[in-house]
Amino acid sequence: MELLGLYYYWVFAILLMIGLYAVIVKLNLIKKLIGLSLFQAAVFLLYITMGKLEGGTAPIVTDANANGLFSNPLPQVLILTAIVVGISTMALGLGIVIRIKEEYGTIEEDEIQEIDK
Amino acid sequence: MTVIFGFFLLTLLLITAVAIVQSQNLFVSVMLSGMFSLLLAVNFFLLDAADVALTEAAVGAGISTVLLLSALAITAKHEKAPSSSRVGALIIVIIATLVLIYATLGNPQFADPNAPVHQHVAPWYLDKTAEAIDIPNVVTAVLGSFRGYDTLGEVFVVFTAGIGVLFLLGTQPGPFAQSNPFKLTDPKGLRHYLIPRVVGRMLIPFILLFGLYVQFHGEYGPGGGFQAGALIAAAIILFALLEGENSALKVIPRSVLIGLIAGGALLYGVVGLFGIFLGSNFLDYSVLSSNPVKGQQMGLLIIEAGVGITVTGVLLSIFHAFAARGKF
Numbered sequence: 001m002e003l004l005g006l007y008y009y010w011v012f013a014i015l016l017m018i019g020l021y022a023v024i025v026k027l028n029l030i031k032k033l034i035g036l037s038l039f040q041a042a043v044f045l046l047y048i049t050m051g052k053l054e055g056g057t058a059p060i061v062t063d064a065n066a067n068g069l070f071s072n073p074l075p076q077v078l079i080l081t082a083i084v085v086g087i088s089t090m091a092l093g094l095g096i097v098i099r100i101k102e103e104y105g106t107i108e109e110d111e112i113q114e115i116d117k
Numbered sequence: 118m119t120v121i122f123g124f125f126l127l128t129l130l131l132i133t134a135v136a137i138v139q140s141q142n143l144f145v146s147v148m149l150s151g152m153f154s155l156l157l158a159v160n161f162f163l164l165d166a167a168d169v170a171l172t173e174a175a176v177g178a179g180i181s182t183v184l185l186l187s188a189l190a191i192t193a194k195h196e197k198a199p200s201s202s203r204v205g206a207l208i209i210v211i212i213a214t215l216v217l218i219y220a221t222l223g224n225p226q227f228a229d230p231n232a233p234v235h236q237h238v239a240p241w242y243l244d245k246t247a248e249a250i251d252i253p254n255v256v257t258a259v260l261g262s263f264r265g266y267d268t269l270g271e272v273f274v275v276f277t278a279g280i281g282v283l284f285l286l287g288t289q290p291g292p293f294a295q296s297n298p299f300k301l302t303d304p305k306g307l308r309h310y311l312i313p314r315v316v317g318r319m320l321i322p323f324i325l326l327f328g329l330y331v332q333f334h335g336e337y338g339p340g341g342g343f344q345a346g347a348l349i350a351a352a353i354i355l356f357a358l359l360e361g362e363n364s365a366l367k368v369i370p371r372s373v374l375i376g377l378i379a380g381g382a383l384l385y386g387v388v389g390l391f392g393i394f395l396g397s398n399f400l401d402y403s404v405l406s407s408n409p410v411k412g413q414q415m416g417l418l419i420i421e422a423g424v425g426i427t428v429t430g431v432l433l434s435i436f437h438a439f440a441a442r443g444k445f
Contacts, residue, residue, distance in 0.1 A: 005226035011127045013217035015134055021210045022138045025203045028196040030143055030188060034150055037181070038134055041157055044173075045130075048166045053235055054228040058167040059255040060338065061247060069230075071165035072239040073255040077264065080256065081271040083172045084343045084428060087181050088278030091435040094188040095285040098442055101192045102291050108197045 008049040015042035027109040029097045033090060040086050044079045051075035123163050130156050141196050143189055151182035167339035168256045171331065175347035180432055183354055187439035191291065250413040252336040260341065261417040265400040268420070269385055272427050276382045279431030286438040288371065308360065317359045324352035332425050336414065342421040346428025353429075354436050362440045369433065377430030384423035388416055 019042060022035025051072035057065065059073040101107050104115055133153045140146045154177025161170035225232035246258040260268050308314055332345030357365035369377075388402070395404040402416020403409035 005229075006221050006224060007124060007127065008227050009221035009224055010218050011131060013214050013221065014131055016217065017210045017214040018131075018134045018138055020213070021206060024206045024210070025199070026138070026196070027199065028143070028193075030185070030192060031138075031146065031196055034137060034146055034185070037150065038137065038153070041153070041177075044169075045157065045160065048161050048164045048169060049227065050232070050234050051166065052164045052228045054230055056165055056228075058165045058339065059243065060167070060253045061243065061255060062253045066247075070243055070255070072234055073242060073259055074239055075234070076166045076169050076256050077259045079166070079169050080172050080260065080341075080343060081268060083169070083176050084347065085271055085274050085278075087176045087184070087347075088275045088431060088435075090181065091184055091439075092278045092281045092285070094184060094439070095282040095435075098188060098191050098291065098439070099285055107192050111197075 008045070012042050012046040012049065015039075015045065029100065029107040029109065030094070032109075033093050033097070036093075037086065037090055040082075044082065047075040047079050119163060123160065126156055126160050126163070130160065141198065142194070143196055144186075144194055147182060147185040147189060150185070151178045154178040154181065168254075168341065168344065171339050171344045172347065175344055175351055179351040180347060180354065180436075183358075184435065184439060187436070187443060191439075191443040249410070250417070251410050252414060252417070254336055254338065254340075256339075257335050257341050257417065257421070261420050262402060262413055265389070265402075265420065268424065269389065269400065272382050272385055272424055275431050276378060276427055279378050279434050282435045282438050283375075286442050288438065288441050291442045314359055317355055321352050321356055321359075324348060324355065328352060332421065333418075335421055336417060342424025342426075343428055345421075346425040347432060349425070349429045350432035350436070353433055357436070357440070362437065366437065371434075371437065374430050374434045374437070377426050378434060381423040381425070381427030381430060384426065385420045388419050388423070392416075 016039055019035045019037075019039030022038065023032050026032050026035060051074070053069055053071045056069040056071040059070040059076070061070065097107055100112065104112050106112060106115075130153065133149055133156060137146050137149045137153060140149065154173055157177065158170045158174040161167075161173055225234075242259055242263060243255055246252065246255045250258045250262055252258055328345045328348035328351075331340035331348060332342060335341035335345070353365055353369065356368065388405075389400040392401040392404060393399055397404040400416075403412045405415050406412035
């Protein structure tokens with residue numbers, strides 16, 4: 001059980017590195033952006049995991065559960081806004097990729113470097 | 118039981134992530150990443166983060182998939198087969214994973230009540246929300262009022278990203294418009310497919326209604342401007358896919374969208390300035406009404422509306438910019 005308690009962190013570590021791997025290895029720019037969003041999702045998972053409290057519920061305090069335990073609301077606030085900012089920045093990235101395709105005719109990194117030579 | 122379900126979902130998450138990276142077909146990758154977002158949303162829900170789960174489901178599984186697909190329509194559907202060796206990267210990534218896993222051995226156990234994160238300011242926010250703002254949802258209270266500055270910053274990041282995409286892509290078709298393989302922006306939409314048309318048209322009003330509910334009920338249940346903005350944008354994007362982009366532009370024209378982008382952010386900022394004019398600090402809503410608690414609630418309602426308006430405007434503008442770029 002001791003090790004199971006760390007499983008969420010391990011999933012975070014592996015997801016983070018899957019994302020990093022995609023960003024390093026993949027030459028296709030859209031694939032790189034997808035990798036970046038995996039990397040981002042791993043960070044989201046880490047924050048939300050840390051906010052979880054044994055026996056807690058979602059931090060919505062009503063009269064019925066006013067004396068209960070609640071998970072930490074702060075990581076949730078951070079990640080809530082980060083998700084929307086994440087999609088906006090990814091859209092900007094995709095916009096740049098589309099412009100690259102129109103100028104170079106390709107979105108494979110090695111071919112772009114070949115043209116730039 | 119919940120724990121076993123959580124482990125199962127996390128393992129599925131990892132498998133999906135590997136499949137996303139492995140697949141050479143970008144269309145498959147994008148579809149899998151939509152699934153990944155949905156799994157992540159369920160995970161968030163199990164971790165008591167209802168607000169975050171709602172956002173991830175609307176943004177990750179809905180809008181991000183559509184944006185990636187419309188980018189694929191203009192660029193390429195397949196990834197080129199890799200030529201260079203990948204052993205070096207693989208070794209670095211495996212070593213880094215092992216280092217990270219080694220580092221987690223010192224972390225507090227999952228959901229440990231004695232973890233440092235639960236000892237610091239979180240209990241203060243949980244205690245003071247009822248007294249200062251008197252709304253049930255602490256996440257909304259922290260987001261809109263206690264940390265209103267940060268959220269204003271986030272709204273302006275979203276605003277800037279929207280402006281950036283409009284600058285990059287504009288509203289004109291690009292040179293690669295003809296090679297559009299998905300007909301995402303077919304002027305006739307999906308009108309000739311019976312099932313999407315019937316089911317989609319039935320769903321749109323309910324998605325819009327749910328979006329409005331999430332917007333205005335955000336103080337009492339999971340929800341708020343970010344989620345509502347994403348949901349309403351998703352409903353209009355669904356309409357655009359079904360009926361063609363031009364029909365969606367008749368519903369909300371481009372000029373209105375630009376007004377929404379700027380208007381929402383301005384509304385948020387103006388509420389902040391009102392705080393100064395009424396003799397208090399920037400973004401202090403207590404002075405908006407004679408009763409400080411009522412003032413806080415009023416301020417929250419208005420700034421959440423501002424957030425929702427900007428997010429809807431930005432996401433829809435981005436979609437239309439992508440769609441126009443690939444138009445026939």
